[in-house]
Amino acid sequence: MITLNSVHKSFKDKHVLRGITLEIPRSGSLVVIGGSGTGKSVLLKCILGLVTPDQGQILLDGKDVSVGNREAFLDRFGMLFQGGALFDSLNIWENVGFRLRRGPKALNKSDARDKAIEKLRRVGLGPEVANLYPAELSGGMQKRVGLARAIATAPEIIFFDEPTTGLDPIMAGVINDLIREIVTEMGATAVTITHDMTSVRAIADQVAMIHDGTIKWHGTVSQMNETTDPYVDQFIHGSATGPIAALR
Amino acid sequence: MTQINIAIQQFLGAIGHLAFDFLAQIGRIALFGMSALRHMVTGPFYPREFFTALVQIGWFSLPVVGLTAVFTGGALALQIYAGGARFSAEAVVPSIVAIGMVRELGPVLGGLMVAARVASSIAAELGTMKVTEQIDALQTLSTHPMKYLAVPRILAATLSMPILVAVGDAIGIMGGYLVGTHRLGFNAATYLKNTVDFLEAWDVGSGLIKGAVFGFIVALLGCYHGMNSGRGAQGVGRATKSAVVGASVLILASNYLLTEVFFTS
Ligand SMILES: Nc1ncnc2c1ncn2[C@@H]1O[C@H](COP(=O)(O)OP(=O)(O)O)[C@@H](O)[C@H]1O
Numbered sequence: 001m002i003t004l005n006s007v008h009k010s011f012k013d014k015h016v017l018r019g020i021t022l023e024i025p026r027s028g029s030l031v032v033i034g035g036s037g038t039g040k041s042v043l044l045k046c047i048l049g050l051v052t053p054d055q056g057q058i059l060l061d062g063k064d065v066s067v068g069n070r071e072a073f074l075d076r077f078g079m080l081f082q083g084g085a086l087f088d089s090l091n092i093w094e095n096v097g098f099r100l101r102r103g104p105k106a107l108n109k110s111d112a113r114d115k116a117i118e119k120l121r122r123v124g125l126g127p128e129v130a131n132l133y134p135a136e137l138s139g140g141m142q143k144r145v146g147l148a149r150a151i152a153t154a155p156e157i158i159f160f161d162e163p164t165t166g167l168d169p170i171m172a173g174v175i176n177d178l179i180r181e182i183v184t185e186m187g188a189t190a191v192t193i194t195h196d197m198t199s200v201r202a203i204a205d206q207v208a209m210i211h212d213g214t215i216k217w218h219g220t221v222s223q224m225n226e227t228t229d230p231y232v233d234q235f236i237h238g239s240a241t242g243p244i245a246a247l248r
Numbered sequence: 249m250t251q252i253n254i255a256i257q258q259f260l261g262a263i264g265h266l267a268f269d270f271l272a273q274i275g276r277i278a279l280f281g282m283s284a285l286r287h288m289v290t291g292p293f294y295p296r297e298f299f300t301a302l303v304q305i306g307w308f309s310l311p312v313v314g315l316t317a318v319f320t321g322g323a324l325a326l327q328i329y330a331g332g333a334r335f336s337a338e339a340v341v342p343s344i345v346a347i348g349m350v351r352e353l354g355p356v357l358g359g360l361m362v363a364a365r366v367a368s369s370i371a372a373e374l375g376t377m378k379v380t381e382q383i384d385a386l387q388t389l390s391t392h393p394m395k396y397l398a399v400p401r402i403l404a405a406t407l408s409m410p411i412l413v414a415v416g417d418a419i420g421i422m423g424g425y426l427v428g429t430h431r432l433g434f435n436a437a438t439y440l441k442n443t444v445d446f447l448e449a450w451d452v453g454s455g456l457i458k459g460a461v462f463g464f465i466v467a468l469l470g471c472y473h474g475m476n477s478g479r480g481a482q483g484v485g486r487a488t489k490s491a492v493v494g495a496s497v498l499i500l501a502s503n504y505l506l507t508e509v510f511f512t513s
């Protein structure tokens with residue numbers, strides 16, 4: 001279980017996170033929604049220690065994430081970055097198999113390649129892409145390779161930053177199903193950022209909405225459908241009028 | 249009067265700020281260098297990254313360093329001949345060309361050329377990796393960016409630069425020899441004999457040590473600025489510029505210090 005306690009983060013004079021308090025339960029699927037630029041990606045990076053919070057506490061199973069063995073900590077996580085973040089000097093299967101090839105349980109080259117191709121298949125990519133380089137793939141394909149890389153070692157906690165952005169509706173459905181499957185079958189903990197309400201309903205056990213640097217609302221999907229909270233309501237209906245300013 | 253005072257204060261304040269920023273930057277680079285050295289001795293080591301860097305940094309810099317050296321050696325011979333003629337000391341050309349090449353010009357010009365070629369490309373590559381979150385991704389895949397990205401490049405540059413300098417020395421002396429024998433009328437055998445007779449091992453050795461230090465500086469600055477690149481294409485552009493400028497200045501400054509240490513006693 002991950003606990004965030006009043007986490008603050010500013011970049012220069014831009015106060016992005018202004019006291020995030022959130023519990024992420026084990027073996028469930030939390031979806032974080034919120035306008036773009038509200039700090040959703042920064043929030044995930046804070047948990048992983050890629051961005052250091054200015055204030056507040058982040059605990060994993062009750063232990064502060066900023067102390068202790070960082071390798072062992074990160075070994076428990078997988079992360080799909082918003083931009084894919086594939087290594088462009090490595091080909092697709094080397095990207096997916098990157099972590100499989102290192103550490104004490106490292107696989108040999110051909111086993112890692114086989115496993116990488118199997119993971120690629122799960123995100124709807126055939127073995128013909130295995131030897132291509134990231135620059136040769138479309139944005140949506142790169143995103144899916146990033147997803148395959150994040151789940152390659154079956155980590156217990158996986159963060160997905162906008163997994164279906166840039167995908168066609170059918171592929172988005174495939175990815176939603178995959179994330180759901182990872183949670184229900186492998187018992188993983190998933191935190192997904194998305195703007196796509198179809199995805200929210202397909203993936204989420206719980207939904208948290210971030211606005212103005214804090215968690216404005218937190219509840220289950222059915223609670224979300226019934227809530228009268230004006231922020232959530234405006235967001236899920238995509239209306240231009242409401243408490244969330246849409247400057248034009 | 250008070251306005252002038254305020255203007256002076258602001259001016260001095262700006263200079264003070266620049267000086268502090270500069271010192272802070274030096275400190276950060278030193279810390280980065282120390283951390284790189286620490287990661288160098290604690291595994292894991294990535295041989296594939298190391299050999300790729302060795303080829304990129306060492307092998308592909310040979311033409312640039314060779315061309316620089318041959319023209320420098322030739323020009324040096326012409327200058328020393330002209331200068332020497334003023335007090336009938338034209339005969340010193342071979343030995344001064346050799347000493348000048350191996351002690352100073354080989355390592356310094358080679359270092360500057362490698363700074364232009366290698367510090368820029370390392371900074372641009374790592375900077376792009378930084379802004380596209382590839383360095384973040386490395387960390388989440390339990391791979392230390394310092395060990396995976398910086399150590400192989402720094403090690404490759406430090407090891408290959410002395411070899412580049414040695415090759416540059418030889419080519420530069422050859423440049424002087426060609427100009428000496430074809431343009432200045434030296435006897436080929438005498439020229440070679442003078443070159444070899446007056447050259448000491450320490451002349452060459454000190455230049456090679458300088459080369460290793462410059463190689464370390466080039467890759468260190470490239471990695472530091474790349475891995476700390478600002479956001480977007482502008483950030484990468486700035487990182488590249490800072491890496492080249494920083495490496496060049498540090499090479500020249502450390503060259504003076506090394507020369508002071510090696511040759512005054
Ligand atoms: N490394 C950084 N340096 C400066 N500003 C940043 C950095 N990372 C994010 N930001 C800023 O923080 C805000 C939130 O970013 P982000 O978390 O990416 O938003 P989103 O909710 O769309 O994922 C944005 O305004 C962004 O410009």
Ligand SMILES: [Mg+2]
Nearest residue numbers: 040041082161
């Ligand atoms: Mg984002």
